Amino acid sequence: MISNTLLETCNLTKSFDGRKIIDNLSLKVMKGDVYGFLGRNGQGKTTTIRLLTGLIFPDSGDVMINSHNLRTDFKQAISQIGAIVESPTFYGYLSGYDNLSLMANLVPDLKKKKAIDEVLEIVGLTGRARDKVQTYSLGMKQRLGIANALLGKPKLIILDEPTNGLDPQGMREIKEMISQLASERNITFFISSHLLNEVEKICNRVGIIGNGKLLAEGSIKELARNSQGRSLEEIYFEIIGR
Amino acid sequence: MRIWQNKLVKLFKVKKLYIFLLIIFANLVITVFVYKNSDGTGLRSIIRTANAQSLPLTFLNSWAQFMSIFISIYIADIITDEYKTGTLKLSLLRPVGRVKLFHSKILALIIFNVVMVALIVLLTYVFGILTFGWGDYTLYNGTNYYGAQGVLLTVAAYALIIVPYTAFGMIVIFIAVLSNDMTTTIIASVELSLIGQYFNAFESLKAFSIVNQIYFFHELFVKNHDLGQAVLGIGVNLAYIIVFYLLSVRAFKKKDIVF
Structure with a gap:
């Protein structure tokens, strides 16, 4: 059976100096998704991206990219992705x-x-x-x-806060480029961001991270339906407990 | 894979290579100036025979102090600076294994040493011709070598010195992989080359000192002609290369890239 999952993490855990930064993180990105990875600063978004791209090694857990294990089949796995990590x-x-x-x-x-x-x-x-x-x-x-x-x-492009530091014109260009590449070239995107408005506009699915744990995951429509049609911002603050 | 092309492009595009050559050139100019103006001043020049043929071998030992610093700066640039500025990520996000990427760093070190040594010989010959003329022979260790014999001796001596330069570079690579910091790498490596000179005071330890090797390794073959010492010299350099290669590759493979 052909899997529709392009990126999957299984119980990913990473600690620095005894402090758990990523805690049993399991997420799934499907082919064709523009996946928004949401979370406040310092919650583990960039660390997750470093784990997804093999720049750092997990204490436990695995990353699968298009059915290739990043740890045991690095070259095949990494050749499926393109990425900008941090800046x-x-x-x-x-x-x-x-x-x-x-x-x-x-x-x-x-x-x-x-x-x-x-x-x-x-x-x-x-x-x-x-x-x-x-x-x-x-x-x-x-x-x-x-x-x-x-x-x-690449089948998947990973972008870490792609609009950070850009002026409104630059932000708009990047967002348009992402939408265009996703629709015209069928590229799946994994985008970390703390800008809810931005994610709501360009992403179809989201994952929300807090204290290194995945707090919620699903399509924006699905999350909105389960929350009586509230905006992503309202859902987000409810999930992170603010 | 065309990793070696990347190394060549980066080497010739950075300004450092040209600054290093400028420093070498300045040293040549100062030494020749001292030679020409030393009468009655008490100054002593290392130049014994004023001709272009003899000049590269006259300077060979003294390049060690420059090269140890240049190698430290170059390694700090291609490892710690790339790590800190984030450009190391560019390569790590490609389907190139970490060991292969690490090997490309060693390749870069070897290319740097070969290019620097070749350019130094060329620069010294050209400067010698312009200053003194080509001359009739190569004077080395009290013996005159004529024509191609002298040139071959020069090329052989310079080719040999690449071996300890590479061994020293491997130690610097290890420091760079561990330290993650450009300044620390340069200071620690320069300190190593300074402290290492004290080993030369102990006759029994001298042969095992990397500093002694980067100054005198070539002499084991082109001057002393002592087979036992030459074999020991090769062994010492290989030991440094292998030990620090194994330690560095192990550390690099496990390294978390957090910048």
Whole structure:
């Protein structure tokens, strides 16, 4: 049977210095989802993303990406995803194109030039591709980060607070790009955010994290139906107990 | 995979390489200035024979103090700085295993050493030609080597010194993987190269000191011609490389990337 689950965590636990940051976290992202991962600052969103991308190792539990175990089948699992973790960081002394070129060298069987031109076109950076990244605005770096994530045609893109620090215009561009990529290219998104309004607009499903635990998960419609049609903001505050 | 291409691109695009070469060039200029103006001043120059052919071998031992600092800065840049600025994540989010990525760092160290050594020889020859002319022979250890013989001796000596530079670099890599901090890595590595010089005072320990190796390893082959000492030298360098490789790769594999 073909599974419809693209990303799944099973009882993921992680501690730092004896303090449990992620506590038995089990979540599911289905193919085609734009999944909003909600939580206040310091509740474990970025740590979860680091676990999902193999940057840190869980004390226990597993991450499955398109049925590949991230721990035991790392290369297969990681080749399914593209990600921006925390903030988009690049080599500032290189151009946007050169940065993508370095990363394309690490993707097997990729027609480099074609792939880079294509992703630059998608994020609208073709005109500035030869400029050094240190001259880019945060919004441009974020777009370059998405271009980098798109290299290798991932099934899932993980974005950590993608609109953080952007001006309203930049926020709007990123949100539109996500919606467009999800609908036109059938890419599944996992987006962490603490901006409820943003998540409500672009996501179809959400997971809410508090103190490292998954407090709720489901489609926005489903959560609203079970809460007598209240807004995501109201549901969220009820769940986190405020 | 074209990891080595990435290493070359990054090496030649960063300003550090050119700053290092500028420092080397400044040292050449100062030494030649001292040589030309030492009469009656009490200053002593290391230059014995003023010709381009002899110049690279004249300077070889003295490059160790520069290279130990350059290697420390370079390793701190490609490991701790990449870790702190988050660019290490770019590679870790690709289907490249951590061990392979770690190997690419070692490859970067070797490429750096080879490129630096090659550019230093070239720069010294060119500077020597412009200052003194090519000359008739290579003077080394009291012997004159003529024509290609002298050039080959120079190339061999410089090629040999890459081995202890790599061994020293492996120790720095280990410090970098553990420390996560650029300043700590550089200071600890420079301290190591300074403290290591005290080992040279103990005859029985000298051969096992990495600092002694980065200054004199090539001499075991091109000057002393003592097979036993040469084998010991190779063994000591290999031991440093293997031990610090194993320790570093183990730490890197388990490392949580939190920046």
